[in-house]
Amino acid sequence: MTIRRHRECVSNQTLAWLLGGLGLVMAPHALHVPLWLTATVIACGCLRYVLSRRGERLPGRTIRLLGVIAGTSAIYLSYGTILGLDAGVALLCLMASFKLLEMRTRRDVLVALLLGYFLIATHLIYAQTLLTVVYLLVTVWALTTLLITTQKADDGSRPLAHTRLAATMLAQALPIMVILFVLFPRVPGPLWSMPDDAYVAMTGLSDEMSPGSISEISQSDEVALRAEFAGDPPPRPQRYWRGPVLSDYDGRTWAQAGSSAAGPPEVLALTNATDYTITLEPHNKPWLLTLDIATGVDRAARFDAAHQLEQENPVRERIRYQARSVLQYQLGETLSGAARNHYTQLPDDAHPRSRELARTWRQEQTDDAELIEHGLGHFRREPFTYTLQPPRLDGDSIDEFLFGTRSGFCEHFAAAFTVLMRAAGIPARVVTGYLGGRMNPAGDYMIVRQSDAHAWVEVWLEGDGWRRVDPTGYVAPDRIEQGLAGALPQEALVPRGAFEGNGLRQHLSLRWDAINAYWNRWVLAYSPALQQHLMDRLNLGSWQRVALAIAASMALALAGLATLILRRSRQRPMDPAAAAWQRFCSRLARHGLHRRPDEGPRDFARRAAARWPTQADAIDAIAQRYGALRYGRRGGKQELRALHLAIRRLRLNS
Amino acid sequence: MWHARLSRAHGSEFDPLLRAAGGVILGKERPIRLAVACMLAGGHLLIEDLPGVGKTTLAHVLARLFGLDFRRIQFTSDMLPADVIGASIYHRQGGEFIFHPGPVFSQLVLADEVNRATPKTQSALLEAMEEQQVTVEGETRPLPRPFFVIATQNPDSQLGTFPLPESQLDRFLMRISVGYPDRDAERELLSGRDRRELIAETQPMLGQEELLALQQKVQSVHASEALIAYVQNILAHTRSTPEITHGLSPRAGQALLRAARAWALLDGRDAVLPEDVQAVFPGVAGHRLQGSDSPDGRTSPEALLRDVAIP
Numbered sequence: 001m002t003i004r005r006h007r008e009c010v011s012n013q014t015l016a017w018l019l020g021g022l023g024l025v026m027a028p029h030a031l032h033v034p035l036w037l038t039a040t041v042i043a044c045g046c047l048r049y050v051l052s053r054r055g056e057r058l059p060g061r062t063i064r065l066l067g068v069i070a071g072t073s074a075i076y077l078s079y080g081t082i083l084g085l086d087a088g089v090a091l092l093c094l095m096a097s098f099k100l101l102e103m104r105t106r107r108d109v110l111v112a113l114l115l116g117y118f119l120i121a122t123h124l125i126y127a128q129t130l131l132t133v134v135y136l137l138v139t140v141w142a143l144t145t146l147l148i149t150t151q152k153a154d155d156g157s158r159p160l161a162h163t164r165l166a167a168t169m170l171a172q173a174l175p176i177m178v179i180l181f182v183l184f185p186r187v188p189g190p191l192w193s194m195p196d197d198a199y200v201a202m203t204g205l206s207d208e209m210s211p212g213s214i215s216e217i218s219q220s221d222e223v224a225l226r227a228e229f230a231g232d233p234p235p236r237p238q239r240y241w242r243g244p245v246l247s248d249y250d251g252r253t254w255a256q257a258g259s260s261a262a263g264p265p266e267v268l269a270l271t272n273a274t275d276y277t278i279t280l281e282p283h284n285k286p287w288l289l290t291l292d293i294a295t296g297v298d299r300a301a302r303f304d305a306a307h308q309l310e311q312e313n314p315v316r317e318r319i320r321y322q323a324r325s326v327l328q329y330q331l332g333e334t335l336s337g338a339a340r341n342h343y344t345q346l347p348d349d350a351h352p353r354s355r356e357l358a359r360t361w362r363q364e365q366t367d368d369a370e371l372i373e374h375g376l377g378h379f380r381r382e383p384f385t386y387t388l389q390p391p392r393l394d395g396d397s398i399d400e401f402l403f404g405t406r407s408g409f410c411e412h413f414a415a416a417f418t419v420l421m422r423a424a425g426i427p428a429r430v431v432t433g434y435l436g437g438r439m440n441p442a443g444d445y446m447i448v449r450q451s452d453a454h455a456w457v458e459v460w461l462e463g464d465g466w467r468r469v470d471p472t473g474y475v476a477p478d479r480i481e482q483g484l485a486g487a488l489p490q491e492a493l494v495p496r497g498a499f500e501g502n503g504l505r506q507h508l509s510l511r512w513d514a515i516n517a518y519w520n521r522w523v524l525a526y527s528p529a530l531q532q533h534l535m536d537r538l539n540l541g542s543w544q545r546v547a548l549a550i551a552a553s554m555a556l557a558l559a560g561l562a563t564l565i566l567r568r569s570r571q572r573p574m575d576p577a578a579a580a581w582q583r584f585c586s587r588l589a590r591h592g593l594h595r596r597p598d599e600g601p602r603d604f605a606r607r608a609a610a611r612w613p614t615q616a617d618a619i620d621a622i623a624q625r626y627g628a629l630r631y632g633r634r635g636g637k638q639e640l641r642a643l644h645l646a647i648r649r650l651r652l653n654s
Numbered sequence: 655m656w657h658a659r660l661s662r663a664h665g666s667e668f669d670p671l672l673r674a675a676g677g678v679i680l681g682k683e684r685p686i687r688l689a690v691a692c693m694l695a696g697g698h699l700l701i702e703d704l705p706g707v708g709k710t711t712l713a714h715v716l717a718r719l720f721g722l723d724f725r726r727i728q729f730t731s732d733m734l735p736a737d738v739i740g741a742s743i744y745h746r747q748g749g750e751f752i753f754h755p756g757p758v759f760s761q762l763v764l765a766d767e768v769n770r771a772t773p774k775t776q777s778a779l780l781e782a783m784e785e786q787q788v789t790v791e792g793e794t795r796p797l798p799r800p801f802f803v804i805a806t807q808n809p810d811s812q813l814g815t816f817p818l819p820e821s822q823l824d825r826f827l828m829r830i831s832v833g834y835p836d837r838d839a840e841r842e843l844l845s846g847r848d849r850r851e852l853i854a855e856t857q858p859m860l861g862q863e864e865l866l867a868l869q870q871k872v873q874s875v876h877a878s879e880a881l882i883a884y885v886q887n888i889l890a891h892t893r894s895t896p897e898i899t900h901g902l903s904p905r906a907g908q909a910l911l912r913a914a915r916a917w918a919l920l921d922g923r924d925a926v927l928p929e930d931v932q933a934v935f936p937g938v939a940g941h942r943l944q945g946s947d948s949p950d951g952r953t954s955p956e957a958l959l960r961d962v963a964i965p
Contacts, residue, residue, distance in 0.1 A: 575880065578965075597963030600928035632925045633876045 014149055015052050018109065019045045019100070021142045025116045026093055028123055028135070033090045034078050040071065044097035059101050067098055089122045109150045116143045130519040141166055172565075175557040183550045185543070186528040204283030205243045205432050209455060210253040211397050214432065215388050215409040218484060220450035223281055224434055225289055226517055228445040230275040236436065237480050238327050240292035240456065240468065241448060243433035244285075245306035247343060249422075251350035252397055254415060254430050257306065257342065264303035265332030265466070267295055273324045279520060280319050286310045289433060289448075291325040292468065298322045305339070306429065307331060307466075320525050331466040335427060343427030343460065351419055353399045358423030368426055368461050372469060375420055379413060379474040382406065386413075386476035410479070413471040414455040427460035431468070436483045442507075443514030451484055576640055577629035584622055584647045591652050601627050612652055622646045666922025671719055671859045678715045678852045679708050681839025685832045687920060688937050689716060689804070695916035696869045697827020697909065698783050698803040700768075700818075700941065705808060707832045713764040713804045714853050720865050721858030722761035722800065727779075729771040731814060735778035739788045753790060758782050761798050761862065765805040769815040779803070780822050800865050820942075827909050828937035868919070875915035876925040883965045884928050885911055888935065891962045897953045898943050910938045928964045935959055 023045060030038045051058055059067075071094045072082060079087035096115045103112055120136050120143070144166040204224065206213055225241070233239075246254035273295065280288060288301050288309045299321040301311035335343075346355075358375075365371040385407040393400045398419045401412050408416075414430050421428035435454035437446040456470040473480045540546050585595045585604070593611055595604045605623030609616035625643040668690070675686045685701075689712060692699045701709045710726065717724035727738060740756030757763065758779065765779055782788050783803050787796045805826065807818070823829070835843060843849075860868075877885075885907060893901025902910070911926070913934035918926045936955035943955070 578880070596960070598932075598960050600932065600964055602927055602929045627927055628925075630880050631876075631878045631927050633878075 012049075012052055014146075016049060017149065018112070018146055019049055021139075021146045022096065022100070022112065022116050022119075024142055025119050025139045026096070028126075028132075029089060029093055029119075032086070032126060033093060036074065037078075037090055037094060041093055041097040044100055048100040048103070058104065064098065064102055067101075068095070071095075071098065085125055089125065092119060092122065106150060110147075113143055113147050113150070128524055130516055133519075137170075141170060144170060172561055175561070176554065179550065179553045179557060181526070182531075182534070183540075183546060183553065185546065186526070186531050204281075204285060204450065205287075205453060207244050207246075207285065208253050208255045209246050209411055209415070209430060209432055211390070211393050211401075211408070211412055211415070214411040214453050214455050215390070217453040218388060218409070218451050222450045223447055223513070224283075224450050224452065225281060225448045226279045226445050226520075227291075227437065227448065228277045233437075233439060233446055234274060234291065234327055236483075238292075239435060239437045239446075239448075240454075241289045241434040241437070241452075242292045242294070242308070242431060243289050244287055245308045245429055245431050245458075247306065247429040249346065249419075251347040254418075256308075259304070262305040262336070262339070264305065264307055267293060267307070267326065268330040268333070268465075269295065269326040270328035270330060271326055273326050275322070275324050277320060277322045279517065279525070280315060280321070282316050282318055284314045284316060286312065286314050288315070288319075288321065290323045291327070292431075292433075293329050293331060294323050294325045296324050317527075318520055318524055320521070330464065332460070333463070333465045335460055340427055340460075343429055344422045344425060346419065346422050351396055351398045351423070353396075353403055354416070354419055355423040357402070358420045361420075362424045368459075369464075371424055372421070372426065372459055372461075372467075375417060375424070376469060376471055376474050378420075379417075379471050384408075384413075384475045386410075386472065386479065410472040411455045413475060414457050417457050417469070417471040421457070421459050429458050431456050431458050435470075435480065438483075440510045440514050440517075442511040443517050445514075445517060447510075447513060454479075575630060577626055577643060580640070580643050580647060581626045581630070584626075584650075587647070587650070588652070601630075615650060615652065618646065618650050622650065666920065668920050668922070672920075674719060674856060674859060675712075675715050678849060678856065679712055679832075680842050680846075681835045682708065682712075682832055685830050686712065687917075688828060688830050688934070691913060691916040691920050691934065692828045692937075693720070693800075693802055693865070694868050694872050694919060695827055695912045696800075696872070697913070698805070698825060700805050700807065700823070700826040700829040701832060702807045702809050702829055703831045703833065707834060708849075709804075709806045709832060710764060710766065711849050711853065712832065713762065715856060716802075716804075717762040718853055718856040719859050720762075720800075721861055722802070722865075723798075724762045724764070725757040725760035726764040726766060727757045728766045729768050729775070731770055731772060733771050733775045735775050738775060738779050739782060739790060742791055751791075753793070753795070755795070756788075758788065759795075759797060761800055761802065763801075763803045765803055767808055768805040769807045769817050771816065773816050773819075776816065776818060776822065779805075780818075780825050783825050800862060800869070823941045824903075824905065826941065827913060828934070829941035830937050872912065872916045872919055875918050875923070877911060877915065878925065880965055881926050881928065881931070882911075884962070885914075885931060887962050887965065888931070888959070891958060892939070892943060895953060895958065900943075902939060902942060906939065906942050910935060913938050932959055 023042075026041060048058075072091065075087055075090050075094065076082050079090065081087050082091055092115070096112065096119060099108070099112050099115060103109055117140070120139050123132060123136055126132075141163070145162050148162040148165055148169075205217065227233075244256055247257045248255040274291060276291065278289065288297065288299065288311060290297065290309055293307060294303075294309060297309065299311065299319070301309050301321075303309055361371055361374055365374055383406060386409070387407050388409055390401075390408040390412060391405045393405065398416050401408055402416050402420075411430075411432075418428040418430050432453070432455045434448045434452040435456070436452040437448040439446050454472070456468060456472070458466045458468055460466050470480065535541065535546065538549070540549050581601065588595070588608055593608055599607075601623040605619050608619045612619065622643065625639060625646060629639055629643060672683070672686060672690065675690070676683055679686060689699055693716065701712070703709060713726075714724060716722075736756065738756050739758050740754050742751040742753045744750075745752045768776060768779070771779075782797060783801075786799075786801055787794055789795070808815075834840075888910070889902050889904075889907045892898055895901070910931065914926045914930040917930040917934050918924070921930070935958075939955045939958075943953075943958075
């Protein structure tokens with residue numbers, strides 16, 4: 001027979017704190033679980049509190065069982081599965097809230113709290129930002145406080161009374177956390193396999209470009225990459241970050257060329273190289289961004305025929321790599337016939353008016369370079385406008401843009417100019433990437449945001465190779481000189497970070513970004529490869545050595561903690577007279593005379609004097625001095641010195 | 655100035671007084687010392703012992719030595735409060751009530767066998783002890799100063815007695831017992847002169863004013879932080895010992911420190927040592943701790959002290 005021990009359950013007050021703590025733990029999940037689940041969790045918490053408040057019985061087994069079945073079914077209906085990350089987390093939240101309804105004994109409370117710790121860990125699936133981690137640490141603190149409260153015999157005590165103890169305990173656990181973080185072997189990739197759809201939400205450049213696609217990215221304030229330069233950062237007009245190169249064209253959409261056997265074109269450096277390190281935010285695509293134009297990176301990635309840098313797998317975690325670029329260069333001096341065909345290809349029936357325009361240009365200009373200049377000048381001569389909100393282009397997009405609306409974002413200009421060049425028989429392609437980037441004075445690195453997304457054109461000239469031209473610069477020179485906000489001062493849709501001011505808000509936001517960058521760099525970027533590197537440098541090649549290092553550093557940390565705690569638990573700060581007396585007592589103890597803990601100085605001195613009659617006076621003097629220092633009205637440095645001296649001079653024969 | 659005399663070699667200003675008392679009550683140095691400490695601390699003394707061990711003599715000698723006027727009240731079960739504190743009696747000549755002070759209006763009162771009186775009479779005495787004054791028929795009369803009560807109890811004869819309740823026992827600073835004299839002392843007692851003659855010959859060694867001044871001086875004896883911590887440790891220990899129903903109260907703690915100060919002063923020091931606390935602790939705590947009289951002695955005051963380390 002089981003006896004329900006109602007006495008063991010928590011008091012209403014502690015229960016309220018407990019519910020609050022678990023609510024704190026689950027709150028961030030409300031961002032991604034369905035609304036009904038949030039409502040159910042809150043309802044369960046409220047129900048539990050009301051029932052306890054009124055002293056009513058908790059729901060019976062049948063009701064609870066029905067609730068579990070209904071909840072599980074609802075999760076299945078919402079997610080299509082009860083496995084997987086999202087559904088699993090949702091199920092965990094639901095079950096944790098059901099657990100509240102059957103929390104009767106102290107053991108149940110313990111289970112609920114441990115479930116809470118587990119729930120805290122699940123947040124890291126969704127976000128690993130510094131802010132998240134700080135929040136999670138606060139919840140760990142709260143749960144630990146509650147754990148202490150529920151373990152205390154007197155349930156009446158307020159949890160707030162234990163926050164200090166909880167903080168102390170967590171602080172004591174900190175060294176162990178750091179040791180395990182640094183030394184515990186890291187698993188390549190996440191411990192669990194992430195479903196593919198987990199990366200859908202990542203913003204970034206696409207491998208296709210159609211009218212409107214880049215202006216869409218430009219709305220985002222998110223960071224695309226951060227770069228630290230070994231020397232001076234390049235001037236703003238040269239901050240072209242090369243991304244996907246698009247050369248396949250179907251009349252509306254530009255796409256990456258299919259893989260070709262051709263190797264990367266050769267690069268001839270015309271200036272000194274610029275060295276820098278990039279921290280690339282995940283974008284779920286395989287390409288790596290570099291400053292135009294890169295000559296090498298320290299990562300397993302290769303340049304393709306269009307000199308686009310790609311790695312094997314999509315970038316799904318924040319990565320860091322070093323790169324070297326030359327800002328003045330000559331790229332691809334020769335062009336094969338097939339390549340020439342590819343880069344001048346246009347759909348047969350597309351853009352008749354544009355082709356006509358190109359033809360007239362071609363008739364006027366025989367020299368390719370002059371034709372290009374003339375073509376670029378067209379955007380300045382004609383009333384083109386640069387805007388984030390171009391009118392819709394429904395028919396033949398290029399013709400409509402060039403001869404009708406005449407207002408567009410960088411992708412419109414880049415696409416139209418490429419079409420014009422190709423129509424004039426000059427090999428041309430669209431390059432997408434980012435233009436710009438702002439130095440963060442708080443961290444001495446450059447931030448490139450999604451709002452810096454840009455598209456420009458590369459044209460090939462005989463004897464000159466691929467040359468970068470930016471038609472946008474002819475419409476809105478400010479875009480290149482000052483960035484998006486400078487070019488579009490009136491448009492409200494330009495994201496916040498794109499504005500570059502010196503206000504307090506900008507200052508704080510940059511400072512915050514710098515802190516985050518450090519977090520990313522020193523904590524999140526600590527990958528298995530980096531750990532391996534560290535281990536090699538620490539000469540911890542084999543796993544036995546790693547295990548030994550973990551054990552040794554743990555032992556060291558625990559010993560340090562133990563010393564600290566022991567020292568603090570002693571009389572602190574120890575009275576110097578008492579310390580001297582203790583030394584005297586231990587000296588006598590070594591000679592066989594132990595002072596009882598309850599023995600006062602006079603009694604002990606009397607005993608000692610009886611044991612060493614020749615030293616009776618000296619012992620008596622020591623006890624007198626100690627008594628005067630510790631219990632007397634005044635105790636100066638001089639008396640203390642005299643006590644030390646007397647103890648030192650004492651000669652005992654055993 | 656610090657007079658650290660750990661050994662008794664140098665002696666203190668009280669030594670002649672203590673020696674004189676010891677010359678009358680033989681071999682009872684410690685009870686005499688405790689009684690004098692009790693007087694210096696301004697507290698009252700309860701002596702629990704068999705008849706004939708010298709309780710009355712002790713009280714008498716102390717009264718003589720300090721030059722106090724001395725009254726003895728032999729408590730019996732038919733005694734009324736008025737027999738202790740006095741009463742107003744109608745005076746025919748003056749045609750008015752005149753207050754006749756009772757024996758309690760003395761500087762040193764020996765309340766013999768206080769547990770023979772009814773609770774009503776007991777409480778009349780105990781209230782007078784506490785308040786240092788007596789209220790008769792609406793009129794408050796102060797008791798003489800200094801005012802010192804030595805009460806005696808016979809622990810064995812339970813028949814027809816009203817043992818003092820715990821709350822009343824708290825009014826006594828100390829409870830001590832005198833005990834039988836040892837063999838040498840007893841031989842001297844038997845062969846020596848009559849004690850009453852000796853008492854009559856005893857000359858006062860301190861005046862009343864001096865006693866009051868000394869009582870003031872007790873308050874100024876230094877108790878260092880370390881010593882206060884020790885007293886606190888003792889108090890905490892009595893409260894956390896399960897065999898003891900109620901630990902020592904804060905008032906008992908004050909009493910302990912006051913007695914320890916007096917003990918230190920008796921020893922000629924102006925600061926309290928842990929040994930002083932230990933010396934007075936059984937006297938101060940014994941009657942205040944329920945359960946400390948257990949036969950196995952595990953929770954006797956002495957045993958309790960052994961469990962508390964000196965910080």
